[in-house]
Amino acid sequence: TQIMSRGLPKQKPIEGVKQVIVVASGKGGVGKSTTAVNLALALAANDSIGSLLDQKSKAIGLLDADVYGPSVPKMMNLKGNPELSQNNQMRPLLNYGIACMSMGFLVEETAPVVWRGLMVMSAIDKLLRQVDWGNLDYLVVDMPPGTGDVQLSVSQNIPISGAVIVSTPQDIALMDAYKGAEMFRKVHVPVLGLIQNMSVFQCPKCKHKTHIFGADGAKRLAQTLKLDVLGDIPLHLSIREASDSGQPVVFSQPESEEAKAYLRIAAEV
Numbered sequence: 230t231q232i233m234s235r236g237l238p239k240q241k242p243i244e245g246v247k248q249v250i251v252v253a254s255g256k257g258g259v260g261k262s263t264t265a266v267n268l269a270l271a272l273a274a275n276d277s278i279g280s281l282l283d284q285k286s287k288a289i290g291l292l293d294a295d296v297y298g299p300s301v302p303k304m305m306n307l308k309g310n311p312e313l314s315q316n317n318q319m320r321p322l323l324n325y326g327i328a329c330m331s332m333g334f335l336v337e338e339t340a341p342v343v344w345r346g347l348m349v350m351s352a353i354d355k356l357l358r359q360v361d362w363g364n365l366d367y368l369v370v371d372m373p374p375g376t377g378d379v380q381l382s383v384s385q386n387i388p389i390s391g392a393v394i395v396s397t398p399q400d401i402a403l404m405d406a407y408k409g410a411e412m413f414r415k416v417h418v419p420v421l422g423l424i425q426n427m428s429v430f431q432c433p434k435c436k437h438k439t440h441i442f443g444a445d446g447a448k449r450l451a452q453t454l455k456l457d458v459l460g461d462i463p464l465h466l467s468i469r470e471a472s473d474s475g476q477p478v479v480f481s482q483p484e485s486e487e488a489k490a491y492l493r494i495a496a497e498v
């Protein structure tokens with residue numbers, strides 16, 4: 230689990246944070262936030278199993294850097310304004326044992342983000358530097374989709390242990406995932422692997438399996454990029470329902486096959 234951070238000179242670690250894992254995607258709507266949230270919960274769960282042995286539980290944080298469409302407040306059932314600590318830093322909000330910070334805590338839920346580039350950058354800087362995380366073993370960062378300013382700025386400003394890239398098996402999503410992987414390589418962020426989401430749908434009635442977005446696309450892309458596929462998450466009603474109700478599947482149905490898919494990924498990261 231120990232990945233050495235390869236820091237560039239201008240990168241400054243986030244105080245108190247040992248490892249940063251970013252969850253990225255080329256395209257929007259492929260399940261990046263769902264993966265980030267469940268991965269954070271799975272890292273906490275895996276580590277609490279370990280903690281029975283070594284008596285040391287791990288602290289996990291979740292930073293929603295998707296400033297245009299923050300999903301963490303809804304998925305983690307959190308709202309409200311963060312309190313300020315004595316040194317004027319924002320305190321993350323806590324649920325299910327995960328410390329969370331999101332632009333969604335700072336702006337009205339219905340307010341569209343119509344910011345200029347500079348404002349977006351200053352918002353990201355606030356989320357990176359003005360949060361009192363305490364001591365974290367892992368900070369999971371839910372990135373915005375794509376390969377723009379925000380992704381570059383996050384990648385260049387903090388040392389990142391690794392990036393995971395989420396894609397559906399669909400060609401158009403894979404093409405964008407490819408670009409995402411290449412961007413991280415350019416800025417020397419190690420890509421830990423791909424996660425294939427919404428890979429297969431099994432009819433709950435007749436058990437027939439349908440590959441709605443195609444089959445094995447991520448596997449082929451992983452071969453091209455010489456990367457691992459860290460996991461395969463099925464398209465499943467309970468994943469969507471659990472996220473929408475603010476009780477992600479790893480928290481609410483930890484024994485389900487869907488939750489286990491995330492737990493296996495967390496064990497690989």
Ligand code: ADP
Binds near residue numbers: 256257261263468470
């Ligand atoms: P992104 O962050 O890539 O925009 P989201 O995580 O917000 O995508 O997911 C988009 C929608 O798809 C959400 O409604 C989410 O609940 C749903 N979703 C994501 N992954 C799955 C899955 N494996 N099975 C069912 N629904 C999913």
